[in-house]
């Protein structure tokens with residue numbers, strides 16, 4: 001090639017042509033450095049006919065500077081990048097960026113320097129050094145990462161290195177990962193499990209596109225089944241990608257994986273240290289990484305020879321990314337499998353309605369595991385009607401649930417209380433003047449956190465200490481906490497069962513792998529009597545002694561204008577209920593509600609999943625909602641309210657008039673102020689036949705907005721705030 005077209009990592013420019021100097025070898029997919037004005041830019045060599053660019057005469061082309069020493073991005077991945085950009089109305093470069101690791105990873109292996117404590121403990125220390133010594137026990141990372149961990153400046157750490165308190169360690173960036181062993185601990189599968197596993201194994205061997213919906217009740221052994229497919233891919237020397245919805249779940253997964261295959265898998269997520277990131281990326285690209293477990297961002301990496309993708313807890317909404325490229329990793333995983341010609345397994349006990357529909361239509365092959373493993377029964381589910389059995393004044397746990405918890409404690413069994421609300425109380429107000437604490441940057445109340453003694457915004461992170469007096473009227477000791485968060489429930493448990501050993505499980509308390517690991521070990525070892533947690537404890541865990549689950553407020557998720565509220569409530573409660581009675585003892589679930597008549601609550605109480613899906617399907621069909629119709633959202637925001645409104649009106653005013661597309665709005669978003677930006681939304685409801693993305697592009701591309709305005713398109717939105 002003498003002339004190449006590059007996808008460049010510069011949002012404004014996008015595509016540029018360059019000259020290839022003599023003696024330089026490039027292929028499609030090569031990652032290169034090119035000159036751009038006085039600077040340099042990273043680019044990927046792309047098929048010229050697939051990207052339109054300005055025609056520049058040969059003589060004006062500037063030469064490429066360098067081809068980076070990494071394998072070219074494979075063709076299947078380039079097609080996936082194009083598909084994703086097209087489907088989600090995103091720029092190619094923003095999608096392609098997710099395929100590349102750090103610049104350092106692209107530059108090649110070698111070594112990097114990390115630091116760790118030497119163990120020297122001087123007699124006298126500055127408070128900052130003392131704090132750093134405490135915080136950095138057992139850690140090894142770059143100075144910058146350690147500074148962040150210890151909340152001190154890099155200067156302090158450099159000083160400590162100079163004083164011999166920290167020592168440098170050379171880290172080989174390309175050191176290989178230990179090899180996973182498919183025969184390390186082969187389980188004895190039940191007949192149904194074996195049939196499922198054999199189907200997956202055959203499919204891995206075939207190396208053809210095959211989407212599966214693994215629909216198995218909680219505790220049926222879905223993991224064991226797809227592990228057999230992983231084993232087969234390992235035997236064949238192909239790579240496997242397992243996507244999990246949250247980093248918090250990886251800890252548990254790592255342990256199970258290690259028990260089965262003898263070594264942990266390769267991790268990929270946003271909080272890896274830079275050296276781990278480089279090592280993982282390079283191993284993924286070379287094919288050395290056999291099994292990669294990650295959050296959604298692992299989906300776009302340039303695997304050398306992918307043989308299988310698993311999306312576990314595939315119904316989880318966190319597979320949908322809500323900033324940057326607004327893609328749904330579950331859906332893109334299926335598309336990737338198609339381009340790679342491999343099987344993809346979507347595993348869930350509560351599949352999304354969209355997935356069920358695709359299975360029914362024969363697009364996905366449904367594999368069912370209708371029973372729990374080892375003869376365990378699904379738990380008994382009962383309703384506590386809070387209108388007839390209210391908790392005591394100022395309390396949140398109804399008497400019947402209290403009694404059941406006491407019984408469990410007496411028998412040495414575990415209980416789990418679920419409330420999907422972090423903090424102590426969602427609203428704080430002044431008893432004297434009615435003042436409510438609100439976030440200055442967002443349309444949201446500040447949530448009280450008792451442990452940290454702060455009022456915090458869960459949207460932007462704004463925090464203030466809890467004041468002694470009302471900031472409005474100045475009255476002292478007049479603030480009241482309204483409503484419960486998990487911290488408040490934990491207080492109540494301490495009051496009613498003072499002798500119980502409790503664990504509070506939220507993203508505030510379980511924010512490191514160590515904390516999660518410690519919790520799991522304690523819960524499994526019977527050192528915890530009552531677990532109180534948010535959605536973090538609803539899935540993935542297997543505690544055999546856990547026999548009681550209490551849902552504190554089943555109505556919580558049904559409030560608000562979310563189009564998937566009923567489905568989400570169903571999934572969340574069915575999942576948390578699924579933690580009960582997984583061992584030999586039967587489980588029981590009590591659901592506290594004020595709306596026992598609501599279809600979703602009734603379906604849960606009757607254990608009638610089909611009834612729920614049938615009712616939900618009908619209401620979606622009536623509303624033209626997915627999977628029967630499609631939604632897209634346009635979110636317009638600016639720090640200036642008038643500017644945002646004007647832009648939203650301009651968009652609304654030029655809305656296309658198409659027979660298969662209905663445009664609603666603009667209207668102020670429910671979160672009309674978020675991180676200091678004023679927000680307006682338009683919602684588009686389209687028939688399946690509509691060319692939705694094309695219509696959106698034709699509509700929005702000609703429009704021009706002031707610099708401060710952001711216009712985001714959200715195709716298949718999950719968030720309606």
Ligand SMILES: Nc1ncnc2c1ncn2[C@@H]1O[C@H](COP(=O)(O)OP(=O)(O)OP(=O)(O)O)[C@@H](O)[C@H]1O
Nearest residue numbers: 187188189218219220221222223224349373540542
């Ligand atoms: N064939 C088997 N042999 C031994 N143990 C098994 C087998 N199948 C499942 N188990 C055990 O049963 C428990 C439940 O299995 P697993 O966690 O895979 O279920 P799951 O379907 O993923 O459940 P959930 O959806 O609730 O997370 C686990 O502890 C698992 O190790």
Ligand SMILES: [Zn+2]
Nearest residue numbers: 439442457460
């Ligand atoms: Zn805020």
